Amino acid sequence: MTSDVLELGLRSAGAQTLATYLLTEIRSGRIPAGAKLPGERELGERFNTSRGSVRRVLAALREAGWITQAVGSGTFASRPAHEPSAEWGDSDLFSDQTSPAELMEARLLIEPLMPALIVRHATRSDFARMHECLARGEQAQTIEDFEHWDGALHQALAQATHNHFFLQVLALTNRVREQGDWGRLKRNSLTPQRRTEYERQHRTIVAALEDRDAEQARDALQVHLAQIQRNLFEPPVG
Incomplete structure (x- = not known):
């Protein structure tokens, strides 16, 4: 998972911690595809990092296909096309x-x-x-x-x-x-x-x-x- 975070190009400790959490939870299926993520303020408070860092994490995850964002609706978990679903196995x-x-x-x-x-x-x-x-x-x-x-x-x-x-x-x-x-x-x-x-x-x-x-x-x-x-x-x- 560390290599995944490095591939996102995130450098600050807070951003890496947040990215690792989101990647782990979405990839494992604990945050299922389609689930709405907390807002930027809530994520920043939970991980003790700035709104700017939160935005950079979300932007990197969006580019990698792990989330989608819709203006006025929010941020939702997703999965890149090459990633198999982790939900339920069979x-x-x-x-x-x-x-x-x-x-x-x-x-x-x-x-x-x-x-x-x-x-x-x-x-x-x-x-x-x-x-x-x-x-x-x-x-x-x-x-x-x-x-x-x-x-x-x-x-x-x-x-x-x-x-x-x-x-x-x-x-x-x-x-x-x-x-x-x-x-x-x-x-x-x-x-x-x-x-x-x-x-x-x-x-x-x-x-x-x-x-x-x-x-x-x-x-x-x-x-x-x-x-x-x-x-x-x-x-x-x-």
Whole structure:
């Protein structure tokens, strides 16, 4: 890993420490691809280094393909094209063998456990990311864009647990969602009325989390996932 840091051209000790941390966490999968990184100020305070050093680290990581940055959205973990994914090892095999029905059964059991951790650990930046996903999902003009931001919201929820187990579970969930069967079911099941209901449910979940009401958030998440499960396998009426 030291050689990786040297290849980034960083000289100060603080910058090298920060770069080593980010490279290690992203490469190992503990910070999964797509996860939003803390802001520059938070990183600077955590690693006792200047904002300028933080910017140089992020610029170097961006050039190397380890992060992406979007104006107004933030900084997100990524992986260079030549780097294999560290998540789950044989996750391609697992995801190929997991059907949408199995995925929804598992999500109904696992995801309602997240609110208890979210209300305990979520930061302002976590909630800001949730609200960004809510807004971008509601503005989406296509099913594909809506599905992207729907997935991003559930990823933001997992990230807000600050628990690596849930991040790894979500990484596998996203692999299954990328399969053709999931996309076909979602396209066939997502009517304008159902999308509106999903958006309302999303806001109810996030509002309960912001109120630090784990029980209400858990109940709202269970209702949301149960409706997704019904809608996926029940064709729209009319």
